[in-house]
Amino acid sequence: MKWFKRxxxxxxxxLILGGVTVGSLYLYVKPELPSVETLRDxxxxxxxxxxxxxxxxxSQFGEKRRIPVDLHDVPQPLIDAFLSTEDSRFYQHxxxxxxxxxxAFSVLLTTGEIQEGASTITMQLARNxxxxxxxxxxxxxxxxxxxxxxxxxxxxxxxxELYLNKITFGHRAHGVGAAAxxxxxxxxxxxxxxxxxxxxxxxxxxxxLNPISNPIASKARRRVVLLRMLDENKISQAEFEEAxxxxxxxxxHGAEVTVNAPYLAEMVRQEMVDRYGEEKAYNxxxxxxxxxxxxxxxxxxxxxxxxxxxxxxxxGYRGPVSLLWSAEKEDDPVEEPAIRQYLEQLRVIGxxxxxxxxxxxxxxxxxxxxxxxxxxxPWKAMHWARxxxxxxxxxxxxxxxxxxxxxxxxxxLRRVNDDSAWRLAQVPEPSSAIVSLRPDDGAVAxxxxxxxxxxxxxxxxxxxxRQVGSNIxxxxxxxxxxxxxxxxxxxxxxxxxxxxxxxxxxxxPKNSPEVYEGPIRLRKALAxxxxxxxxxxxxxxxxxxxxxxxxxxxxxxxxxxxNESLSLGSLSMTPMQVARAFATFSNGxxxxxxxxxxxIEDAEGNVLDETDPVRAxxxxxxxxxxxxxxxxxxLVEQAMNSAVWGGGSWANGTGWxxxxxxxxxxxxxxxxxxxxxxxxxxxxxxxxxxxxxxxxSDLATTVWVGFDDVSRKLGRTSKHPEVDSSQQAITGGExxxxxxxxxxxxxxxxxxxLYPSREFGIPPGVVNVRIDLESGKLSHKSDYTTRFExxxxxxxxxxxxxxxxxxxxxxxxxDDDDLF
Numbered sequence: 001m002k003w004f005k006r007x008x009x010x011x012x013x014x015l016i017l018g019g020v021t022v023g024s025l026y027l028y029v030k031p032e033l034p035s036v037e038t039l040r041d042x043x044x045x046x047x048x049x050x051x052x053x054x055x056x057x058x059s060q061f062g063e064k065r066r067i068p069v070d071l072h073d074v075p076q077p078l079i080d081a082f083l084s085t086e087d088s089r090f091y092q093h094x095x096x097x098x099x100x101x102x103x104a105f106s107v108l109l110t111t112g113e114i115q116e117g118a119s120t121i122t123m124q125l126a127r128n129x130x131x132x133x134x135x136x137x138x139x140x141x142x143x144x145x146x147x148x149x150x151x152x153x154x155x156x157x158x159x160x161e162l163y164l165n166k167i168t169f170g171h172r173a174h175g176v177g178a179a180a181x182x183x184x185x186x187x188x189x190x191x192x193x194x195x196x197x198x199x200x201x202x203x204x205x206x207x208x209l210n211p212i213s214n215p216i217a218s219k220a221r222r223r224v225v226l227l228r229m230l231d232e233n234k235i236s237q238a239e240f241e242e243a244x245x246x247x248x249x250x251x252x253h254g255a256e257v258t259v260n261a262p263y264l265a266e267m268v269r270q271e272m273v274d275r276y277g278e279e280k281a282y283n284x285x286x287x288x289x290x291x292x293x294x295x296x297x298x299x300x301x302x303x304x305x306x307x308x309x310x311x312x313x314x315x316g317y318r319g320p321v322s323l324l325w326s327a328e329k330e331d332d333p334v335e336e337p338a339i340r341q342y343l344e345q346l347r348v349i350g351x352x353x354x355x356x357x358x359x360x361x362x363x364x365x366x367x368x369x370x371x372x373x374x375x376x377x378p379w380k381a382m383h384w385a386r387x388x389x390x391x392x393x394x395x396x397x398x399x400x401x402x403x404x405x406x407x408x409x410x411x412x413l414r415r416v417n418d419d420s421a422w423r424l425a426q427v428p429e430p431s432s433a434i435v436s437l438r439p440d441d442g443a444v445a446x447x448x449x450x451x452x453x454x455x456x457x458x459x460x461x462x463x464x465x466r467q468v469g470s471n472i473x474x475x476x477x478x479x480x481x482x483x484x485x486x487x488x489x490x491x492x493x494x495x496x497x498x499x500x501x502x503x504x505x506x507x508x509p510k511n512s513p514e515v516y517e518g519p520i521r522l523r524k525a526l527a528x529x530x531x532x533x534x535x536x537x538x539x540x541x542x543x544x545x546x547x548x549x550x551x552x553x554x555x556x557x558x559x560x561x562x563n564e565s566l567s568l569g570s571l572s573m574t575p576m577q578v579a580r581a582f583a584t585f586s587n588g589x590x591x592x593x594x595x596x597x598x599x600i601e602d603a604e605g606n607v608l609d610e611t612d613p614v615r616a617x618x619x620x621x622x623x624x625x626x627x628x629x630x631x632x633x634x635l636v637e638q639a640m641n642s643a644v645w646g647g648g649s650w651a652n653g654t655g656w657x658x659x660x661x662x663x664x665x666x667x668x669x670x671x672x673x674x675x676x677x678x679x680x681x682x683x684x685x686x687x688x689x690x691x692x693x694x695x696x697s698d699l700a701t702t703v704w705v706g707f708d709d710v711s712r713k714l715g716r717t718s719k720h721p722e723v724d725s726s727q728q729a730i731t732g733g734e735x736x737x738x739x740x741x742x743x744x745x746x747x748x749x750x751x752x753x754l755y756p757s758r759e760f761g762i763p764p765g766v767v768n769v770r771i772d773l774e775s776g777k778l779s780h781k782s783d784y785t786t787r788f789e790x791x792x793x794x795x796x797x798x799x800x801x802x803x804x805x806x807x808x809x810x811x812x813x814x815d816d817d818d819l820f
């Protein structure tokens with residue numbers, strides 16, 4: 001009896017001491033217990049996602065990959081896998097599992113080591129949110145108290161949902177949604193039982209049990225998970241056998257990017273970091289919707305790719321990337337499995353895919369293509385491959401495939417004809433950029449900063465300040481119209497020879513080509529890009545006035561040179577700046593502000609910010625500044641329209657083409673906008689930069705092509721290809737019309753049908769009178785020697801040409817002062 005009383009006293013003392021101890025520990029830990037508000041407002045560190053305007057994912061940024069999911073969207077077998085493995089009594093305990101604690105304590109007593117943590121899912125959640133991962137008694141105590149506290153504040157389903165979204169799975173994947181994407185590249189609903197078991201087995205040791213880095217250990221862990229599910233009667237024996245014996249299919253997947261626009265994504269990333277700081281930008285789950293349509297952006301990328309590859313083919317083939325085996329070892333080639341394995345290590349760059357030549361016939365070749373297998377490359381896919389000698393010269397045309405490639409050559413191929421056929425290719429050496437803006441509010445419709453973001457993150461669309469060549473001329477003509485000159489004003493298109501005493505040399509600006517037509521109307525001079533006319537205009541208006549006028553288009557006045565070389569395009573601008581300036585001519589003279597973020601939402605879809613841009617309008621709430629008059633913009637638009645459609649009468653032999661005449665051949669463009677399109681080429685000295693900029697009422701687009709190395713030329717400036725005595729081809733001249741304009745056309749053919757375009761309307765204050773084409777004066781005639789011309793009211797001519805419309809004779813005798 002005494003023994004029994006002592007036992008009772010001892011138990012009471014232990015209970016009291018235990019209660020005091022627990023109470024003391026609770027008081028000690030209480031300040032660290034989370035509030036209900038904290039628990040219910042737990043912000044998962046979710047990466048920022050960037051979307052197109054139509055909801056396609058462009059990219060995501062953030063250290064932690066997370067795709068939050070609702071519990072009802074998680075497949076039941078995956079829930080069963082976690083509960084069976086991590087906490088089979090989850091729905092019975094109060095946050096701490098006494099049975100699990102007893103089991104862990106017995107193991108400690110028998111082994112002297114802590115081999116089991118007895119952590120419930122709630123305790124793991126407590127540790128992940130509020131504690132460290134150190135193996136210490138106090139941490140376990142805190143973990144238990146927080147777990148019990150969580151159970152009092154949240155329901156079991158809420159706890160399980162938080163756990164499934166919070167737990168770490170390796171490779172920066174946090175939560176089951178991200179794990180499914182990172183390891184299998186698909187949503188939870190498409191996972192197999194084997195894949196679910198693999199994911200459920202990862203939280204124990206994400207690094208050591210990783211199916212990518214350690215597939216053997218992962219497969220063993222998967223079996224353990226499946227056995228637990230079998231023990232809990234969550235799966236059948238047949239399901240167990242099938243899943244346990246399934247191959248390991250995991251591999252590293254990126255985000256589910258559906259539109260590849262890395263230059264745009266980087267622009268958004270930098271803007272978001274500038275606005276919110278790195279910590280918030282990368283972890284708050286922002287969803288950023290851009291102004292760009294996915295189909296239009298993809299069309300721009302393809303246009304850049306195709307145009308650069310077309311340039312590349314004109315300049316010759318630079319040979320294989322490398323040799324997998326040499327001609328001396330042709331009898332002992334690398335085996336097919338080894339070739340496939342080798343190709344898997346190579347990356348796709350831009351439009352080109354790596355391949356290995358395995359056999360060569362007379363005019364075809366057998367090649368192994370990465371991700372495609374064996375194909376036959378026909379002669380039409382390679383016959384372009386003259387040997388590259390330099391930018392201006394290539395070797396003779398090949399006659400057999402063996403002159404181009406040999407077995408063992410590692411080469412590049414690209415898809416052509418709507419991705420239905422392969423063609424020999426190479427990574428282009430020049431670069432290119434394209435920018436397209438909506439003139440009414442400055443929304444960026446397209447931006448591509450280079451051939452491949454993998455090769456260079458340098459965004460040429462925004463960062464490359466390059467000499468603009470003749471793309472500057474519309475701005476100079478605008479300055480001339482500001483001073484009262486008109487589309488009918490005559491300027492002498494004749495050579496200039498100006499001696500410079502300071503340098504001891506003469507300045508001789510020339511037309512390209514060197515054709516001079518004498519007195520010429522400004523409409524025709526801009527359309528045919530007459531260099532000497534631009535020089536005479538800048539002299540007439542004054543260099544300082546022209547520079548001041550150019551600054552109105554959003555340019556830094558301090559960077560605008562005050563010398564006559566400005567007339568030939570010595571000013572450096574980025575493609576974005578050029579597109580913005582040309583948008584001003586399209587929208588009636590308003591300087592809009594380019595923007596590419598349409599709206600920003602938080603993780604719950606609430607709109608945090610929405611761009612409200614200034615607009616090209618007179619009576620709206622937020623009008624953009626009008627930097628030139630509507631009438632001035634119209635006159636420039638008209639001259640640039642003639643650069644596309646030319647003028648005169650072809651029936652009478654007086655017709656002429658402008659520099660942008662190739663647009664006339666594009667049926668998709670002409671069907672979409674008719675004649676309501678304007679454009680201007682640009683080529684710098686020695687063909688180091690080529691441009692084309694053009695617009696409709698709804699799109700203003702600029703394309704630039706050149707080498708990043710400003711010292712390299714794109715080719716000869718001659719206009720026609722020749723062949724010398726050694727049969728080495730001399731490349732025809734490169735210029736804005738040949739090098740940049742085709743890329744512009746390729747893009748606009750896809751984009752313009754998607755953007756309804758208005759006619760070029762005549763603004764108030766503009767009159768239309770018939771003039772004599774030769775003199776620019778009024779005419780009573782109505783034949784091919786005349787046309788109707790537009791004038792700002794008050795600037796129209798008041799005199800008729802000689803003989804009341806007969807423009808024969810020395811009509812310029814009294815007008816020499818007007819020819820500059």
